[in-house]
Each structure stands twice: as C-alpha cells, then as structure tokens.
Amino acid sequence: MSGIILLVVYVDDIVITGDDCTEISSLKQFLHTKFHTKDLGQLKYFFGVEVARSKNVIFLSQRKYVLDLLAETGKLGAKPCGTPMAPNAHLTKDDAEPFDDPERYRRLVGKLNYLTMTRLDIAYAFNIVSQFMSIPTVKHWAALEQILCYLKGAPDLDILYSDHIHTRVECFADADWVGSRIDKRLTTGCCVFVGGNLVSWRSKKQNVVSRSSAESEYRVMAQSTCEILWIQHLLAEVGLNPSFPAKLWCDNQAALHIALNPVYHEWTTHIEVDCHFVHERIEENVISTGYVNT
Structure with missing residues (x-):
C-alpha cells in the first residue's frame, strides 16, 4: 500500500484526508460518478467547527457557534467573568426555588454539550450543570449563566495542533x-x-x-x-x-x-x-x- 486515505462522514458532509494527493483526487472523482457531490476545497468548516491553518499548524475553533449562542441567549452584552464556575461551588438538587422554564434549561445544556467538542475549559462546569436536567433551580440556572458570561470573555479560544x-x-x-x-x-x-x-x-x-x-x-x-x-x-x-x-x-x-x-x-x-x-x-x-x- 503506497499511502492511506481517511474519510469522515457526517450525514451528507465528507472530509477526506491522507498522504497521497493523487489517490485523494481519484477518490473524489469516483465519488462524483456515484453521487452528486461538490468539492469545497480545503477544509474550513465542519460540524460547527472552524478550521484554520498556517505553516505546520492547524487551529480548531467554535467561535461562530459561541457568538450565535450568546446572541440567542441575550448574553452578547453581558459582563464577562474569568471562570466558568465559581471556585468550590457545590450545587444540590433543592438548594433554591425551582427554575420557571426547565425546558429552556435543558435546551441550553444540550447546546453547551455540543460546544465541549473544542472547549475543554468548560467540560467540568458542563458536567456539573448537566446533572440537574430533571428539576433545575434558579441557582442551577445562575451557574449556566456564569458559563455563558465566561464564554463572552473568551469566545475565540481554540485548540492548536502542530508537529512536535x-x-x-x-x-x-x-x-x-x-x-x-x-x-x-x-x-x-x-x-x-x-x-x-x-x-x-x-x-x-x-x-x-x-x-x-x-x-x-x-x-x-x-x-x-x-x-x-x-x-x-x-x-x-x-x-x-x-x-x-x-x-x-x-x-x-x-x-x-x-x-x-x-x-x-x-x-x-x-x-x-x-x-x-x-x-x-x-x-x-x-x-x-x-x-x-x-
């Protein structure tokens, strides 16, 4: 085998990579004969993740997703905070009055789950707030809002991949x-x-x-x-x-x-x-x- 080619498929989107450019071109031509496909060139956006490149370096970011989420929740003008969760914070099931819109709480937790694909910094805080999906309280909602305020202060943090x-x-x-x-x-x-x-x-x-x-x-x-x-x-x-x-x-x-x-x-x-x-x-x-x- 002269090289290796990898395909990542999500619904109707395909990412192709490998170490043999000739074989990649042949594969794209073959796919075009079997399916109605369109070559979008170098990867820039996939599954909500933005991909940027410089020499020998790749950056993965969800900046657009963060800004859209802040706009949807009305937090674009919120005051940023330095941490996604207060230090030594301990949430319990009944530590405050029930939140008046549990479905809104669940939707926001679901959207934050998607964000943890590139945002390791909110993984622990997300883990905590996701434990109160059934009956969230106003204190749980406040913890969710703090994650949003943290994202407001750092919307464009990304993951860097380089050749070491x-x-x-x-x-x-x-x-x-x-x-x-x-x-x-x-x-x-x-x-x-x-x-x-x-x-x-x-x-x-x-x-x-x-x-x-x-x-x-x-x-x-x-x-x-x-x-x-x-x-x-x-x-x-x-x-x-x-x-x-x-x-x-x-x-x-x-x-x-x-x-x-x-x-x-x-x-x-x-x-x-x-x-x-x-x-x-x-x-x-x-x-x-x-x-x-x-």
Whole structure:
C-alpha cells in the first residue's frame, strides 16, 4: 500500500484526508460518478467547527457557534467573568426555588454539550450543570449563566495542533474524591495527548462511591488506561505507530504504588479487577506511570 486515505462522514458532509494527493483526487472523482457531490476545497468548516491553518499548524475553533449562542441567549452584552464556575461551588438538587422554564434549561445544556467538542475549559462546569436536567433551580440556572458570561470573555479560544516530531501518548488523570455533596460520588477526568497535541478529554461523574482518595484515583487510572488503549489501536489503524509505553500521569502516590505492586492487600480487594487490569498493561509495557504534582 503506497499511502492511506481517511474519510469522515457526517450525514451528507465528507472530509477526506491522507498522504497521497493523487489517490485523494481519484477518490473524489469516483465519488462524483456515484453521487452528486461538490468539492469545497480545503477544509474550513465542519460540524460547527472552524478550521484554520498556517505553516505546520492547524487551529480548531467554535467561535461562530459561541457568538450565535450568546446572541440567542441575550448574553452578547453581558459582563464577562474569568471562570466558568465559581471556585468550590457545590450545587444540590433543592438548594433554591425551582427554575420557571426547565425546558429552556435543558435546551441550553444540550447546546453547551455540543460546544465541549473544542472547549475543554468548560467540560467540568458542563458536567456539573448537566446533572440537574430533571428539576433545575434558579441557582442551577445562575451557574449556566456564569458559563455563558465566561464564554463572552473568551469566545475565540481554540485548540492548536502542530508537529512536535514525535508520537508519544501521554495521559493526565485526576479525580475529586467525595466531590458530590448529594451522593458522595466522585467525578473523574482525563486528558490524552498524542505527539504533544490534545486529542481526547472527558469529565464524568461515576456511579460508585469510593472509600478512599487512593481508590478514586485508581479508578480514573483504570478508565484512562482504556482510553489510552483505544487511541493506540486507532493510531495503528490509520498507519501511525505510537511510541511505547504511553505515559499515565497521576498525582496520588498510593494509587501509583498499587499499580506497581502485584501484592494486593485487603483494602484493595474491592477494586482488584482494576488493579489487575492496570498492572497487566504496565507489565506488557503498554503504559508506564509517573507522578505529577497537584
């Protein structure tokens, strides 16, 4: 095989990329014989994401989507704020009067969900406000408005992708133990970099209660390991050979010790599956762990 060509299809839009310009042209001609297609040239806008280029650099942005959202919600003239959520803010189910238009709340949360494709900075705040879709309160709506005011102050933040001349995979994992005042469940988060570029991130409230901070950190390490494996398989499929082992960074010394220690003590038996899973990936040299300061 001389090269590789990738197609991304969404409804009636197609993005084609690859390392063989001749074969890309042939593919576009073939598609035109089978379907009514129109070549729009270099990618500039796809699925609400704006794409800009300079030499060896690509920028992804949703600036237009942010401005349209601010105009729709009447926040174009709002006073900007510096953070998407107040520090140490804790929302509960019944901490204020019910909001008078729950459907409006749900619509706005749905639109913010779409924005998290490129805006990692609002992922955690979005995760919090999305937990109160059934019966939102005025305090929950105020938290939503703060996200909008934050976007007003930074509508054009984008993600930069450049060539760092390596294909190392790195993941930073973290968890807030007993983060929820409602049910004491934790929220986990991870960011994965390939070749120095951010390619995957998530913030998710878990469905279990952890009995220690080490357990909560270890759970997110197991989930992050799954994300690393998926990305490594994807890179292999598209013809890229990632460097091994991938680096998994964590700020909890106890969790790192459990990952390296094959002897399981009584207080780790309830997460033994996760322990075996991560430890085996370390033994296989798929990942290696490292400590990073909080």
